[in-house]
Amino acid sequence: MIADYTEAAVCHVDDMVDGELKEVRVGDTDVLLARADGQYYALYPKCSHYQGPLVKGLLHGNRLVCPWHNACFDVRTGHRLEAPALNGLPTHEVRIENNQVFVRLTTDKDSLENPLAALDDENTQTYVIVGGGGAGAFAAEGMREASFTGKIIMLTESQEGPYDRPNCSKDYLQGKAPDEWMPLRPADFYQDYGIEVRTSQRVVSLDPANKRIELASGETIQYDQALICPGGKPNELSVPGVELRGIYTLRSLHDSQILRELGQAGKRVVVVGSSFIGVEGAMSLRKLGSEVHIVGREEVPFEKNLGEKIGRLMQSWHEKEGIRFHLGRQVQRFDGDGVVNAVILDNGERILADFVLLGLGVKPQTDFLKGVTLDKDGGVNTNEFLQVTDGLFAAGDVARHPMPDGPQRIEHWKVAGQQGHVAGLNMARLGSGEPSQKAEPEPYRMAPFFWTNQQGKRINYVGHADKFDDIIYDGDPEKDEAFLALYVRGGIIKAAAGLKRDQDIIAIRELMQEGRMPAAESIREGFDWVQELKKS
Incomplete structure (x- = not known):
């Protein structure tokens, strides 16, 4: 009888120690072999986020961490533990015979989501997510992972459902990532799990005392639990001429699409602000063929975050690619007849521009909250479970959560995703079922992680x-x-x-x-x- 599976001996039982990773070959398939707590495990060898090589990552106990963006998986099951990965890793069967470790291919390379509950029409509870970014996407799945079976409504001002926002300033803006890469999940995923994604919906009021949300359309929604994760809104620049056409921000997929079209035409662009997203946007527009100038108040880009040495190094990477910096400078005004055609700096320098990109950072988008005391920067204070008050949670750019050094508000994609996931789990655990049946909530204690791609x-x-x-x-x-x-x-x-x-x-x-x-x-x-x- 011919076996209908592929199997191979990949090593001796004593060849690896706990915490070791090794890539092996089984037939025509690459497999990641891992040893943890004396047990061998075999998994798909690439991260489900951006296909990072997991063998170059690190195994700590049962935590398998990707080297690129620090997505984390349970090596025993392949389940995703931390953002930015949404999917887990397929696993293969492992057996020991005659002190040899055998791996049998038992799955294909298509990864699967963590086990999720389905919608139950008999459950009358409604959970609402205000925001359709990374935090909202991970929160919805966290609710279902924690066995919540009621209604989930996601409200987003965007024209699209959750998508890969960091890519808007990188490969997507450069024209290297097609449109089909951008959604975090296909539309039928949300349909299958009873997650109602409502696009082009602006929330004008959220009243936690009465658990009521009012939309710009006039519709009101009553909720049992709500999560606010609307992200940030771009900081504005108050100088003459800012109302001219041709001045853009880069905050959404739609923004990136517009800038990509302009950049491909080889235009002259001035980027105002040497923030991470501003410089990444400048890099991408330059790769499209545009002439790019960056105006920044700092004497050295990123000095406040990374120090002078690294800031100057990163500046040199961009200058080698033809990007020109105007540092220690501010914009005095924008010139143009209806459409911007020049940027005037505080030293009188005039930079010609076909369009302008403002990269001045963001502030929390929390104006719609009623009866909630906001921090001085507009953030929302939470407890360790990301709870603001009874029935209300916060995650992502707006959440100011307790940490050992004091409350922090972090504007990073991985942080937003992981906070959303934890908030979703806790909403289900604290708000569903009888008190005696409720699971313990999970505190959010992840050390913040951020990445930037520069040239x-x-x-x-x-x-x-x-x-x-x-x-x-x-x-x-x-x-x-x-x-x-x-x-x-x-x-x-x-x-x-x-x-x-x-x-x-x-x-x-x-x-x-x-x-x-x-x-x-x-x-x-x-x-x-x-x-x-x-x-x-």
Whole structure:
């Protein structure tokens, strides 16, 4: 009898130790082999987010972390544990015979979502998500993962359902990512799980005391639990001429589509603001063939976040590609007859422009909230479970949540997705079923993670340091090679940034989350972060 499966011996039972990853071949298929707690596991070898090579990531206990964007999976089941991945990893059957490890191919490469509950028409509860970005998408799935079977309504001002927003300033803007890549899920996914995605819906009022939402259309919705995750709205620039046509922001898929068309025509563009999204947008427009100028108030781009050395390095990457910087400068006015044609700086310099991109950051979009005290920046304060008040939760750009160093509000895609997931789980656990049947809520304690792609180079950043008094370097940023930068305040490492140091960044994030970060002084003479993590 001929076997209808493919199987192969891939190693001796003692060839690998706990925490080790190895890519092996079974027939014509690449497989990731992992060992954790004395057991072998076999999985699809690429991250379900952007197909990052998981063998170059890190295995900590049962947590398998992708090197590129720190998506996390349970190595035992393949289930997705953390954003930005939505799908888990297919697994293969493993057996031990005569001290040999055999892997049998038991799935194809198509990954699957985590187990989700279905809509039950007899459940009369309604959960509403205000916002259709990453936080909203992960929240809806978190609710279903936690076995909520009632109605889920997602309200978004966007013309589209949840999509891959970080790509709007990168490959999509460059014309390298087709439209079909952008949705996080196909429309039938939301239909299958009873998640009603309502696009082009603007919320004008949310009253948590009465659990009522009012839309711009005049419609009102009563809810049992609500999550606010509307994201941010672009900061404005109050100078003469800002009302001229041809001045854009980059916040949505629609914005990216417009800018892509303009950029392909080889126009002259001035980007106002040297923020991450502003510089990424400038990079992408330059790749389309536009002549690009960046105007920034800072003397060095990203100096406040990453320090002068790394800021100057990143600036040099863009200058080599023909982008011109005007730093330490502000816009005095925009000139044009109905349509912008020039940007005038505070030193009198005149830069010709066919269009302008404003990249000045965002502020929380929370004007619709009633009876909720907002932070001075417009953010919403939550408890450790991301709960604002009874029946109301917050996630993403608007959420200011407690952390060991004090409340933080972080504007990053992975943070938004993971907060949305945790909030969705907690809404279901705290709001569904009889009190005796409710599961314990899950505190949100993830160390913040951020990545930026600049001229084909990816810098990963973990932690949060809005201020620092010292930077410890492992490697030299001025030589444009692999390096690690550790941001220190009061003798404590608050954050780290790395280029081509993916495993170190993962190890630092895991140590931060476990409260095991070493003192800054102990690592000045060199340090093995992965080995430090393995001491647990």
